[in-house]
Amino acid sequence: MSKDDLIDVLVIGGGINGTGIARDLAGRSLSVILCEKDDLAEGTSSRSGKLVHGGLRYLEYYEFRLVREALIEREVLLNAASHIIWPMRFVLPHSPEDRPAWLVRLGLFLYDHLGGRKRLPGTRTLDLKRDPEGAPILDKYTKGFEYSDCWVDDARLVVLNAVGAAEMGAEILPRTACISARRDGETWTAELKSETTGETRTIRARCIVNAAGPWVNDIVGRVAGRNSRRNVRLVKGSHIIVRKFWEGPQAYLVQNNDKRVIFINPYEGDKALIGTTDIAFDGRAEDATAEESEIEYLMAAVNRYFKEKLRREDILETFSGVRPLFDDGQGNPSAVTRDYSFDLDEDGGAPMLNVYGGKITTFRELAEHAAGKIGKFFPKMGKDWTAETPMPGGEIENADFISFLERMRSAYPWMPRDLIKHYGRLYGTRMDRIVASAISLDKLGRHFGGKLYEAEVRYLVNHEWAMSAEDILWRRTKQRLHLTEAEQAAFAGWFDRTFPRKYGIPTERQAAMASHL
Structure with a gap:
């Protein structure tokens, strides 16, 4: 693609939403360039809890539609990419001090049935004194539940979307920032600057899709000189990595004293990934790190339930991601919706679609809906196609x-x-x-x-x-x-x-x- 080419869509952002949208649009025969200021998935999309899940705890906030859609997508993605997405069983020890057992069981019943579960086994009740899954749990916890969700290699999911987009003709430009974008009638003129070469490239696009995650409003205001009617709420989630301290392939989900839940998942064979925190964040997303208070919080949640106690020296790695959530006005960061929202700016010429919120589980659906939002500008655009198409390498x-x-x-x-x-x-x-x-x-x-x-x-x-x-x-x-x-x-x-x-x-x-x- 030469520097003077007019393309259909410029996608800004190389995380899961941006690469998913680029793949979807390229598969509809649109010409696409994706630019990302850092490496693919370097931001939020490689710093997730690495789960494809419906979001069991969202039921408590009456997010039934969001949970149902996510559970349906869980099955779609499991079929499309069984190499990087696979089933995992989660053990939830019950603490009578927190949610009552009947409420937990009701939530799990809904979780089993809301999304038309087909491939994954349903919930079962555990006797933690007798069942092997209870062996590492403190003796005072005698009852538990086991349910299904899926694990995902998040960064690879991003890269495979980019690979799929490129194979359909999209141009993928990591380490290339969009430094300016101005409307010129029915097109955008955008300046892209390569971090690696220092060179600037000018392109023209009929449409811009802004999927910059935590930087979405920075693209709207500083880069495009526009105003958005939507706000993004930045919430930091930190994880710790330790050596795996239990036998068996199962993960654990524990309730903390503040009603939040913490995942304790097998990771990379002999390790465990523990998270996440939910903290309002107002700094630079690229500077987010796990604070000592977050590390102590996660360790305390584990130590409340497990016989083997974690110590600070057990921490092998930490990482933090800033989740760009759609600001729905909720004060509690844990209550902020994980749903997504679009802001289509078409005032005065060429359209710009800004993407707010979302979660890794629903990226494909989000991309499909994004295509629908800009469909009227591309009447010859192809139909929906990703639901039945494997990801690269997923033709198993x-x-x-x-x-x-x-x-x-x-x-x-x-x-x-x-x-x-x-x-x-x-x-x-x-x-x-x-x-x-x-x-x-x-x-x-x-x-x-x-x-x-x-x-x-x-x-x-x-x-x-x-x-x-x-x-x-x-x-x-x-x-x-x-x-x-x-x-x-x-x-x-x-x-x-x-x-x-x-x-x-x-x-x-x-x-x-x-x-x-």
């Missing part, structure tokens, strides 16, 4: 990941089972693009520790816009959690030597971009 028969893994073990008998699972989980049916014609581990190139081999790194540079060691270790693979500090440093040195940055972009990535265009 009957969405049966276990059977798929068995086939991969037969196809690659020389590969360790844990490495096959790693490639299968991250890339699904596309793992053969990494393994290629390799017939032994040494053919995958240099081993950097954990499950990270050179072949995977080169694939991520060439096909998934990875431009730094952090992109690889954190957002694309999570191998940072499995490499020692020395191994991480060695990998970073190798990466910088192997992919020298001509104009700030790895030269191998430049060649791949040129061949794509």
Whole structure:
């Protein structure tokens, strides 16, 4: 796409909403450019609780429609991407001091039935003194419930949406900020500045979709010089990562003294992800970090229920994300709706659609609704299509990941089972693009520790816009959690030597971009 081309839609924001919208619109035969000022999913979309769920606690705020739609989407996404989304059972120990058992059971009954559950098992009652799921729980908690939801690799969900969009013709520009956008009659003239090259590019677009998340109003005001009728409410959620301290694949959901619930989930095999907090935030979203008070809050919630007590030195990592929620006037951050809202600005010419709120579970539905909002400006736009179409790598028969893994073990008998699972989980049916014609581990190139081999790194540079060691270790693979500090440093040195940055972009990535265009 040349610099002088007029395109249909410029999408601003490379999180889950922006990449989901770009994929949806590109699949309707619209010409699309997506720009993101940082790496894909670097903000909120890689700092979530990593769940595709209906939001059990939202029932308490009478968000029945939101919960129902999210539960329906849970099934859609599980079918579309069973490699990065999979079922998980959640154990909820009951504390009589908080919600009464009948209320919890009623909520779980609604949760089982609101969304037309098909693939996931329903709720069951547990005797925590007898059932193995109760083994790590303090003896004073004797009753519990177990229900189903789904886990998701959030950052990979974002990247796969971007990959899908690019394969349908969209141009994906990470580390490229939209620094100005001005209406020029029936089109927008936008200035895009590359962080890596310092160069500025001018494009014209018939429509702008502003999916900048926490920065949505910054794009409206500072970049586009417009006013919005909507407000965004920033709420910070922090998580801690510790070593897994219980047996079994189940997760736990505990009620804290303030009525909030905390998830304690298996993570990356031998670790646990614990969160989240809900704190009103009015700083710069990119500066959000977990405060000591939040860490203590999460530890206290765990220690209230579990025999093994967490200590501060048990914390391996922390991360914080700022959720851009639609401001519905609620004072309590936990009560602010997780629904989404659109503001269509078409006064004086070309339209600008601003996206407020949302959650990772409903991104596909949000993208579909966004397409509907701008449909009148593109009468030849294609129909809805994403509900029945697998995500890249998700073309797995009957969405049966276990059977798929068995086939991969037969196809690659020389590969360790844990490495096959790693490639299968991250890339699904596309793992053969990494393994290629390799017939032994040494053919995958240099081993950097954990499950990270050179072949995977080169694939991520060439096909998934990875431009730094952090992109690889954190957002694309999570191998940072499995490499020692020395191994991480060695990998970073190798990466910088192997992919020298001509104009700030790895030269191998430049060649791949040129061949794509």
